[in-house]
Amino acid sequence: MITENTGQLSNPVILNKEEKEDSRFKEFSRRFLKNRPAFLALILLGIIVISTIMAPIIAPYDPYEGEITNRLQVIGAEGHILGTDEQGRDILSRILYGGQLSLLAGIVPVLIAGLIGGSLGVMAGYFGGMINTIIMRTLDIFYAFPAILLAIGISAALGQGIDNIIIAISIVFIPPVARIAESAVKEVREEEFIEAARTTGAKNFSIIRYHILMNIFSRVFVYCTTQISISLVLASGLSFLGLGVSPPTAEWGVMLNNLKEQIFINPLVTVIPGLFIFISALTINLVADGFRDALEIKQ
Template sequence: MEDAPVSTKIEAIKQPKTTGNLFLKKLIKNKLAVVGLFIIIIMVITAIFAPLIATHPPEAMDTGNALVDLGTNGHILGTDNYGRDLFSRIVFGTRISIIVGILSVGFGAVIGTFLGLISGYYGGRLDNIIMRLMDGLFAFPFILLAITLMTALGNGLMNVIIAIGIACVPGFARLVRGQVLSVKEEEFVEVARSIGSTNGRIIFTNILPNCLAPIIVYGTMSIAGAILSEAALSFLGLGVQPPTPTWGNILKDGKDFLVLSPHMATFSGLAILLTVVGFNIFGDGLRDSLDPKMKV
C-alpha cells in the first residue's frame, strides 16, 4: 500500500479537525442558533445588571402617573395601573425568569439524570419501579403538574423552582435511561468491568460523559418551557407574588387594561416570547451541532 502524498499529510497537520472545532464550526454556521445565543446573552446581562439598567425602582407606586403612555415623564414603556415604571418592572422580571429557568431545570436535570443512570444501568425491578414512577408523573401535562405541586407547596420563588424542577424530572430520566441502555453495551464499558472498576465508577466516569450531549441539548430547550411555566403560574396567581415584578404578574395586571393601555400586556408578552424563542432556536442549533450525522 502506497503512503499518502506528503502534501496531504502536511495539510492534515496544518488543519486538525478536533471535535471542539467541528462543534463550533457547525454552531456558528447555524445563523438561527447564533441569534438565539445572542438573545440569551442579552437576557442574562439584563438579569445580572437589572439595578443598573432600570430607570426607576420597580415597586415604587405613583398613582398620579398611572397608565401613562410610552415615553411620558421619563417612563420609557409607560406605567402600569399603579403608576409603576413598566420598563423597570420588565427588566427586573428578567431576573426572576432566568433564575427560575436555570435553577429549576438544573434541579430537574440532576435528579432525573441520576434516576435515569441507575434505572438504565441496573435494569430489572429497580428499573421498573423508577420508570413506573416517571410514567405516573408523565400522566399529568407539564403545567398541570406544576400547578398541582404549587398548590401543595404554596407560593414563593423557591417553591416555583422546586415545582417546575420536579415536573422536569421525568423527561430527563427517560432521556438518560435510553442513552444508558445504548452506552452500557459498548466495548469500553466491558473493558472497565474487566479491570475491576466499581459500578459507581463505571456509571459516572464511563457512561455519564457519553450522555452529556443530549442532556445539554434537552436542558437548554427545557429552560424555555420552565420560563413559560413560571409566567403561567404567576399569571394564575400561584407563582411569585406581587409586588415582586415577574413577566406573568405584569401580564396578569395588563389583561384588565387591554383597551385602555395595551402596552402593559404587550411588552411583557413580547419579553416572554423573545426569551422562549431564543432558548428554543439555540437548543435546536446545539442539537444539530452535536449530531455527528450533520455535515459541516
C-alpha cells in the same frame, strides 16, 4: 519502535490536557457559529440575561415605587420608554427586575431536574432489572398528569413564592429527563467498550463516570436546554394564575396578570411582559437547537 521494556518511551510526548479540551471546544464553537439563527439568538439572549442581572444599575426607576398621577402611560412616553402600569411604576424597570425571577424560574428547575432526573435515569438504565422497574415505574405515575396540571397542583399545595414554583416545576421535569437519560444509558450500555471496561475489572462508579456519563451528557444536556423555555413559560404561567410569585413582586407572569386589566386602555403595554417571555423562550429554543446541531445529536 520499542526502545526498552520498562514501559517507558525514549521520548514521551507531553500530554497537554488543556490543548485537548481546547480543540474539542473549538470544533463545537465553529459549528455553532455557522448556525446564524442560533448565533443571533444567543446574542439576543445574552443581552436579555445581562441586562436583567444588571437591573439595579441600568434600571431607570425603582420597580416598586410609582407615581399614581403618572399611571397608564403609553409606550414611548417621556421618561418611561415602555410606559407605566396601573400604579404608575416604570415598566422597563419592572421588566428588568422581573426578568431575574422569570429567568431563574426557567433555569433552576431544569438544573435540579437534570441532576436528580439524570441520576435516577442513569441508575435505572445502568443497573436495569428491579432497580429500573422501581425507579421508572414510580416516575411513570407523574406521567399520568398533564405537566401544567401537575405543576398547578403541586404549587397550589406548597403555596406561593418563587421557591415553591421552582420545586413544583422541578418535580414536573424530573420524569422526562430521567426517561431520556435512561434510554441513552441503555443504548450506551450495549456498546462493547462497556464490556471491555468490565473485563479490566473497572468499578461500576468509574464505568458510569468515564464511559456512560461522557457518552450521554450531550443528549441529556441538549434535552435540558430545550426544557428551559418550557420551564420559563410554565413559571410565568403559574404566576399569571396567581399560584407563583405574588404581587407586588416584579415577575413577568405577575406583570402580565396585572396589566391584563388595561388591555382596552393601553393594549400595547399589556403585551410587553408577554413579548419578553416569548422572545426569551424563542431564543432559548434556537440556542438549544444550535447546541444540538453542533453536538451532532441525531433525534
